[in-house]
Amino acid sequence: MADGFGLATYDVIIVGMGPAGATAAAALSRGGLTVLGLDKDAHPRYKVCGGGLSARIDHVLEPGFHSVVEQSVNGVQFVYRGQDPLLIESARPIAYMVMRDRFDHYLVQAAIQAGTHIRTGYGVVELTQDLHGVEVVTAQGRFRAQIVIGADGANSLVARRFFPQRSQYRAPALESEVPIAEGVHGPAATAILVDVGAARQGYGWIFPKKECLSVGVGEFRLKSRSLRATFDRFVTDERGVIGGLVPRPAGHPIPVYEESKAQGQGVDSQFVAGRTMLVGDAAHLVDPLFGEGIYYAIRSGQLAAHAILAHRDEHHVAVSAYEAALEREILPDFRVTARMAQVIYAFPRLAFKLLRRYQDVVQDYFEVLQGRTTAQQFLPNAKKRLKASVNDLLLEALHLR
Numbered sequence: 001m002a003d004g005f006g007l008a009t010y011d012v013i014i015v016g017m018g019p020a021g022a023t024a025a026a027a028l029s030r031g032g033l034t035v036l037g038l039d040k041d042a043h044p045r046y047k048v049c050g051g052g053l054s055a056r057i058d059h060v061l062e063p064g065f066h067s068v069v070e071q072s073v074n075g076v077q078f079v080y081r082g083q084d085p086l087l088i089e090s091a092r093p094i095a096y097m098v099m100r101d102r103f104d105h106y107l108v109q110a111a112i113q114a115g116t117h118i119r120t121g122y123g124v125v126e127l128t129q130d131l132h133g134v135e136v137v138t139a140q141g142r143f144r145a146q147i148v149i150g151a152d153g154a155n156s157l158v159a160r161r162f163f164p165q166r167s168q169y170r171a172p173a174l175e176s177e178v179p180i181a182e183g184v185h186g187p188a189a190t191a192i193l194v195d196v197g198a199a200r201q202g203y204g205w206i207f208p209k210k211e212c213l214s215v216g217v218g219e220f221r222l223k224s225r226s227l228r229a230t231f232d233r234f235v236t237d238e239r240g241v242i243g244g245l246v247p248r249p250a251g252h253p254i255p256v257y258e259e260s261k262a263q264g265q266g267v268d269s270q271f272v273a274g275r276t277m278l279v280g281d282a283a284h285l286v287d288p289l290f291g292e293g294i295y296y297a298i299r300s301g302q303l304a305a306h307a308i309l310a311h312r313d314e315h316h317v318a319v320s321a322y323e324a325a326l327e328r329e330i331l332p333d334f335r336v337t338a339r340m341a342q343v344i345y346a347f348p349r350l351a352f353k354l355l356r357r358y359q360d361v362v363q364d365y366f367e368v369l370q371g372r373t374t375a376q377q378f379l380p381n382a383k384k385r386l387k388a389s390v391n392d393l394l395l396e397a398l399h400l401r
């Protein structure tokens, strides 16, 4: 596998072996292509993440991943600034809790078994593409491929090199892992806790794992002034649940989906450029409502792999097919959840009141998380049911009732 320049050459090089990259790698290797997966870090590695995987993952991933699930969750305990707990449950799981070191390692192992050549400790420092392929530079050597997949996360170098015009919002988030010990008990046995009033234009969460609680805050639609102060207040408000000592939180951006300013003007794509495709966080494929990105990382990795396999010798057709698949399967729901986020995060107290009054609407949204329906199908019905009530609540707030 060496080209005319003596470089090791692959059909596809994937930069980043998180969920997006590892899933794409496994699918491409199973399809018979030569694949090199590069990651700057060795797995298993810690990743700042709530590790909440919506149950719709069951529709796209082989069931083997359940071996690294820490906890199945079938409900959400909503609170507003630590007060008025409201537990809403579903008869079936709505999410699975994973620790990212174990989960990502599992996916990387699956890629290796499928035949992907993986090199960890190989940070990509430069990339160039020409008419014939892409060259990828690491401190340890150079490689060439027909196609590159940028799966290198929220701070993607691939995106910076090949999508220089892109300027999308990356939401700040903080998280700490609180060891479960005496006095630390979690929201409820099989529920996550969501505090709707904990953050400005975002929320606070407690996700239960086997040995710890993942405790965090994210602000999804606003430049944060002091997220650390927000985190400290959240932890204090939830002291009754979290109990003991909270280790210092770590920060990481969440690249929530935003429609490109250039969209619809026939200008640059947000996802593909020449022989390069972006997947997962590198492509900003994170749900604007909850900041959920693991499912979309996995699914976009699969969609990229399917497009490449379906158009093996025509990279320009493959990149268009990938973009079309995102447009068909993922982006319409993001446009809906972006609108929901706009309203909910602008009026969190009103949203919390509505949650209490319309628990069946929340149940309907659980079906979206379970992959039994889509956000697009959910919204019109929810709007109809909520409309009258919003008027009532506004009148109540104005003391006219």
Ligand SMILES: Cc1cc2nc3c(=O)[nH]c(=O)nc-3n(C[C@H](O)[C@H](O)[C@H](O)COP(=O)(O)OP(=O)(O)OC[C@H]3O[C@@H](n4cnc5c(N)ncnc54)[C@H](O)[C@@H]3O)c2cc1C
Pocket (backbone or CB within 6 Å): 015, 016, 017, 018, 019, 020, 021, 038, 039, 040, 041, 047, 048, 049, 050, 051, 052, 053, 054, 122, 123, 124, 125, 151, 152, 153, 154, 156, 157, 173, 174, 175, 216, 251, 252, 253, 254, 279, 280, 281, 282, 286, 291, 292, 293, 294, 295, 297
């Ligand atoms: C605080 C916080 C909480 C979150 N909670 C949740 C949650 O509960 N549920 C959920 O669904 N999502 C959550 N997310 C989002 C989720 O973490 C991401 O959407 C998800 O990790 C995206 O996967 P990915 O494979 O695209 O990128 P990543 O998981 O970030 O993987 C990228 C990989 O690329 C490697 N890499 C980076 N640069 C280079 C380079 N130059 N060369 C080689 N390798 C490189 C990295 O080492 C890494 O392994 C959260 C995020 C944050 C910050």
